[in-house]
Amino acid sequence: MFYKLINTIDHIRPFSTAKAHCDVPCGIYDPITAQINALTVVRMMDLMSGLSEGDAKSKTEYHNSMSRYIAVKEDHAEKAKHEIRVIWGDFIKDAHVEKYPELPGLVHKIMQIGSKCRQTTGRDNGLAFVEAINQFAEIFWAIKEMKIKKAKAPYAPGLEMVYPDL
Amino acid sequence: MLKIIKVTGNSLSPFFLSGDFVLVSTSHRQFKNLKEDDLVVFFHPEYGRLIKLITKNYPDSENLKVTGSHEESISSHKLGFIPYSDLIGKVIFHIKQPRSM
Numbered sequence A: 001m002f003y004k005l006i007n008t009i010d011h012i013r014p015f016s017t018a019k020a021h022c023d024v025p026c027g028i029y030d031p032i033t034a035q036i037n038a039l040t041v042v043r044m045m046d047l048m049s050g051l052s053e054g055d056a057k058s059k060t061e062y063h064n065s066m067s068r069y070i071a072v073k074e075d076h077a078e079k080a081k082h083e084i085r086v087i088w089g090d091f092i093k094d095a096h097v098e099k100y101p102e103l104p105g106l107v108h109k110i111m112q113i114g115s116k117c118r119q120t121t122g123r124d125n126g127l128a129f130v131e132a133i134n135q136f137a138e139i140f141w142a143i144k145e146m147k148i149k150k151a152k153a154p155y156a157p158g159l160e161m162v163y164p165d166l
Numbered sequence B: 001m002l003k004i005i006k007v008t009g010n011s012l013s014p015f016f017l018s019g020d021f022v023l024v025s026t027s028h029r030q031f032k033n034l035k036e037d038d039l040v041v042f043f044h045p046e047y048g049r050l051i052k053l054i055t056k057n058y059p060d061s062e063n064l065k066v067t068g069s070h071e072e073s074i075s076s077h078k079l080g081f082i083p084y085s086d087l088i089g090k091v092i093f094h095i096k097q098p099r100s101m
Helices: A002-012 A032-053 A059-091 A094-099 A103-119 A123-143 B028-033
Strands: A016-019 A148-152 A160-164 B002-008 B021-025 B039-044 B048-058 B063-067 B087-095
Touching: A002 B021, A002 B087, A016 B048, A032 A059, A032 A123, A032 A160, A059 A103, A059 A123, A094 A103, A103 A123, A123 A148, A123 A160, B002 B048, B002 B087, B021 B039, B028 B087, B039 B063
Parallel strands: A016 B002
Antiparallel strands: A148 A160, B002 B021, B021 B087, B039 B048, B039 B087, B048 B063
């Protein structure tokens, strides 16, 4: 009876909630998605560079391939930024920023370099993008109290990446 | 001061089910007297507002250790120490939803 009354009030004007979940929210956060997207950006830059140097392809094929590389570069730079924003907004808390005061500046830097990667074709921007996101991954895994290892990605462009040492 | 808070999730099942309500006393004066098996609501920097059982109170350092009662609950090790400053209050009454037999 009393429960019904409280439950009815809750439907009209919801009370605050306290979670007794096993892990909330889902707790699945991993910067690897952003890292792979950033690697893809460098890969597209390399393909674009290779394409512009050759002249074996017909004009139509050239434009077709170039447009696709540009579209993928554009898309993956934005996806990498999105993934970082999700971790920044949903996972990182004030206590983490206090412990790693460089985090806000680093996230802002990733946003800016990501935009630069969309605006330009310079490989240096792509490398800086990967490096900044690797730095973010290092801090992320430190927050999770997990050791990391650095290894070259097993696919082109084969840049050094930060991975959790499982 | 008293607050009504709705429980979500099953970390405290079978005693508390998702959808139950609790009446919480938010008086800070009681925190030093909290004891093992008292239920508290607190804010956790990674998991948000949680309700858990106390496993140990450390009044000198003003910290608590907490746990759930369900095997899938977040371990107290994973939650870490809960400082009094993150406590919202102590559960003083449980408003149960009808249990199916």
